Amino acid sequence: MKLVTRWKSCALMLAMCAASAYAHADDLANVRKAGELVVGTEMQFAPFDFLDNGQQAGLNKELFTEIGKELGVKVRFIDLPWPSVLPGLEAHKFDMVGGPLTVTKARMDRYAYTLPIADATxxxxxxxxxxxxxxxxxxxxxxxxxxxxxxxxxxxxxxxxxxxxxxxxxxxxxxxxxxxxxxxxxxxxxxxxxxxxxxxxxxxxxxxxxxQPAFGSKVYYAYCMRKDADSKTLLDAFNAALLKISRDGRLAALQKKWLGVAMETPASLPTPNY
Structure with missing residues (x-):
């Protein structure tokens, strides 16, 4: 009886350790294990994300399709009212936010940004x-x-x-x-x-x-993730994919299609003015 009890105890401990290891696996490993990147967004933000006859359309859908190809995963979007998107990220409801968001100092203190994808002045x-x-x-x-x-x-x-x-x-x-x-x-x-x-x-x-002219300071749009150690590998992999898409002309083609003009975006994240 003692041997059985001890065996059950060891099995339980091993199961708990396995669950703990998965819980603390980095986000990129979890995304690849699930086979999908889950993105929170608001589909009332044309030309990045909007509904056309009830179906998602815009730059985000097409750009994330290319990102998914580079990462080897599918992309699934969750549509929410904008005030719910960032709290949803913090609550681990999805892997990242695909607004995109304006890069600001206050947000950089709280979230990890990807490389810029467009002008947000x-x-x-x-x-x-x-x-x-x-x-x-x-x-x-x-x-x-x-x-x-x-x-x-x-x-x-x-x-x-x-x-x-x-x-x-x-x-x-x-x-x-x-x-x-x-x-x-x-x-x-x-x-x-x-x-x-x-x-x-x-x-x-x-x-x-x-x-004309615009009243704002020069700022950029980017996507964001949680600012923690688990998200670092996903952020690095995403940025590597985005740089490849930018350098081979796919990003410029999507910008021209959806924004009307191809825009130069920096290869590193600039420090915002506000």
Whole structure:
């Protein structure tokens, strides 16, 4: 009886050790074991991620397909409201975030960023023909919109505070709601990256136009992961795949297709200004 009990005890300890080893395996090993990279995103962020007749479309879908080929895994997206995406990453609901996100100092302290994939400098979208908004500073004293929990909102808020009369800033759960209010005249402008709003203006030139020049500091878009030792191998493998895709022209082709122009992106992560 004692031998049986001791054998069961040893078996239990071995099982616990195996489970512990798996729990602490690095993220790249877990991704390869599962055969898929799980990405949290918000599919209301054209041209990166959006729904076309109920199906995912945009730069993210095609770029992550190429990343998956390089890593030898499939890619599965989870669509969430943006305010839920970063908390979902921290709760280990998925492997990484495919927003993409603007690279900021505050976020770099909390998350590990991939290499940049596109320009994310902030600018304003206005209604076409609105003569009251000729330059960015013309939003002083007016009502404008931005995405809730976004870097664009934070940069708009900081910049707006420098105007003679700060505008009222409305926060929106997703940018499509902000664009609808802009088209309806309930706000005079929406702050977002010049990349995003140029795409929106291109799709609806009779309704929207971009205010030039952009008001924001030079920043970039990138994807992010948890900032811990387990994510380091996945981050390194992702960046190696992204560099290969950039150098062989696949990234530029996708940028041109979805953003309208190929953009130079740095081969290392620059330190943001804010």
């Amino acid at each position: 902030d600018a304003l979208l206005k209604r076409s023909g609105d003569g009251s908004i000729r330059q960015s500073s013309d939003i002083a004293g007016k009502t404008v919109g931005a995405g809730k929990s976004t870097a664009q909102y934070e940069q708009l808020k900081a910049w707006a505070a420098t105007l003679p009369q700060p505008p009222e800033i409305r926060e929106y759960v997703d940018f499509n709601q902000a664009y609808s209010d802009l088209a309806a005249g309930r706000i005079v402008a929406v702050a977002n990256s010049v990349t995003n709003i140029a795409y929106v203006a291109k799709q609806r030139p009779d309704t929207f136009s971009v205010v």
